[in-house]
Amino acid sequence: MTLALDAAAQDLLFREARTANTFSDEPVSDEQVQAIYDLVKFGPTAFNQQPLRIVLVRSEEGRARLVQHMADGNKAKTSTAPLVAILAADNEFHEELPSQLPHFPQAKDLFFSERPVRESSAALNAALQAAYFIIGVRAAGLAAGPMTGFDAEGLNKEFFGDGEHSVLTVVNIGKPGEEAWFPRGPRLEYDQVVTTV
């Protein structure tokens, strides 16, 4: 069984792509991030809600504000990656629904008038978009280093003072550096994951 996607693309996105722990000095430009976004923005979300928001940390001051909230084991790589992106869910995404779902603008009030419903929907759909973004980083020929080891409440307050965003993951981005990877970890077998009824 072969896939429609060519083998080189399979390798680039999945088979040879790895979570990088070190990076080279080569910078990552805004144009590269824009090209990534302009590809992965087409990934599907429920009601086309698109709750993902991205903060690119470029200034020295921003980097320091970020690193203080990272777990100790993530501080060194977060300090040295060419670019770091904070990926968060916008729990007030419904404000954009009338423009993003023009054939059904009532969805904003019919389905998303309650904050807990929005938070739950934003968490799932922004996570889908975070995965599309990681794939997009790889599509750009870059390595992604997604991390979840951080003080989430601290990051929410530090970068989203409005109380309306929930940080999901922080992603180091760049060309891999020396000894960038750990050995590839195992994967669950198909029969451990997939059952049929």
Added chain:
Amino acid sequence: MTLALDAAAQDLLFREARTANTFSDEPVSDEQVQAIYDLVKFGPTAFNQQPLRIVLVRSEEGRARLVQHMADGNKAKTSTAPLVAILAADNEFHEELPSQLPHFPQAKDLFFSERPVRESSAALNAALQAAYFIIGVRAAGLAAGPMTGFDAEGLNKEFFGDGEHSVLTVVNIGKPGEEAWFPRGPRLEYDQVVTTV
């Protein structure tokens, strides 16, 4: 700015890929699902936890058990798609950690001894894997129709009687049928999503 991923692959996975609402009769084989899994299993998760579990609904009885829990607007397409996959998070994923994270088996007890922590981590990481799976379906030349309109508690009980799984999304899979798509919805502009500090 061009991406490393070739344009045909960009189109296949994102730019021309669409959420299908109707499907042809052409079946989707177990071999196709295995090829999809064997590609997307390499997508990254925190601690290599791989919490995604997949139920393929193939029998008539299974289809009926599923459709009763779907929202009315999703019943027809869930009834007629060549294959339907239920994607769930395994909240007891930590049982597999010693085999899946062999260099750090203590992670199971150090980080994941508490159920609420596991649920939160499984929800995020299984959602990342759900997105990889959607991309994988497209990589196989098939259309995916992910849905979140269903009675989640009903599905959890119907297909995972152990109380240890949380259904995230149900995905219709197949070749697109007649009038398979709505018009492409808009997307948020780069400047609405990305900020820089």
